[in-house]
Amino acid sequence: MENEENEDFTLSLTGDGIDLVKQVDRKAALAILSIVWGEAAPQLAPATQSAGGPNADVTRLESRQSMGEFLDDANASTSKERIVSIGYYLRTQKGVDAFTKDDLVAGFRSAHEPLPKNITRDISTTAAARWIEEIDSSGSFYVTSTGAKVVNEKFGK
Numbered sequence: 001m002e003n004e005e006n007e008d009f010t011l012s013l014t015g016d017g018i019d020l021v022k023q024v025d026r027k028a029a030l031a032i033l034s035i036v037w038g039e040a041a042p043q044l045a046p047a048t049q050s051a052g053g054p055n056a057d058v059t060r061l062e063s064r065q066s067m068g069e070f071l072d073d074a075n076a077s078t079s080k081e082r083i084v085s086i087g088y089y090l091r092t093q094k095g096v097d098a099f100t101k102d103d104l105v106a107g108f109r110s111a112h113e114p115l116p117k118n119i120t121r122d123i124s125t126t127a128a129a130r131w132i133e134e135i136d137s138s139g140s141f142y143v144t145s146t147g148a149k150v151v152n153e154k155f156g157k
Contacts, residue, residue, distance in 0.1 A: 008023045008024070008025065009023070009024050009025070009026065009028075009029040010022070010023060010024075011023075011024050011028075011029070011032060064093065065093065066110070066111070067086065067089055067107055067110040067111040068110070068111040068112055068113070070085065070089045070093065070111075071085050071086070071089075071111050071113065073154075074088075074151050074154055074155070075154040075155050075157040076151075076155065077155075077157075079116040079119075079122040079125075079126075080122060080125050080126045080129060080131070081150075081155050082107075082108065082111075082113060083104055083119075083122055083123060083126045083131075083132065084126055084131040084132055084143060084147045084150065084151055085151050086099070086103075086104055086107035086108070086111070087099050087104070087132055087141060087142070087143040087147070088143045088147065088148055088151045089107070090103060090107070091142075091143055097142055098135055098140040098141065098142050099140065099141055099142075100139050100140055100141070101119060101120070101123060101139060104119065104123070105119065123141070126147075127141070129146075130144055130146045130147070131143065131144060131146055131147030131150060132144060132147055
């Protein structure tokens with residue numbers, strides 16, 4: 001097997017005024033993932049040869065934690081705890097700093113958790129606890145430092 005540091009990964013970044021495609025090595029790919037996901041980059045499994053021959057090496061990301069697994073690990077059992085945990089998951093696992101009510105609804109569905117009967121009230125309760133903060137009147141929220149702390153401390157359970 002050739003040196004893993006010399007493996008090429010394709011970085012593609014597109015957006016407002018940006019259209020970049022560049023080959024990077026394993027070390028750069030891991031550093032980029034670390035920045036995007038806001039934490040230590042996931043480990044990449046070693047390249048393996050497939051039936052396609054020596055040029056058919058496939059590198060894959062190791063398993064990532066699902067939304068449901070994250071909620072379980074955080075001991076999130078109330079709607080308020082699940083709301084802040086979903087927001088924190090979006091930030092730490094998906095690189096999304098701001099989220100909306102629709103993002104929370106999608107998070108509950110992704111985790112296969114029951115949707116709160118009055119999610120608007122529960123979002124307000126979570127904000128009143130200072131765990132999330134509304135950015136402006138647009139309906140976008142972010143997880144506060146207090147919210148991140150309670151998730152990391154597994155809600156004291």
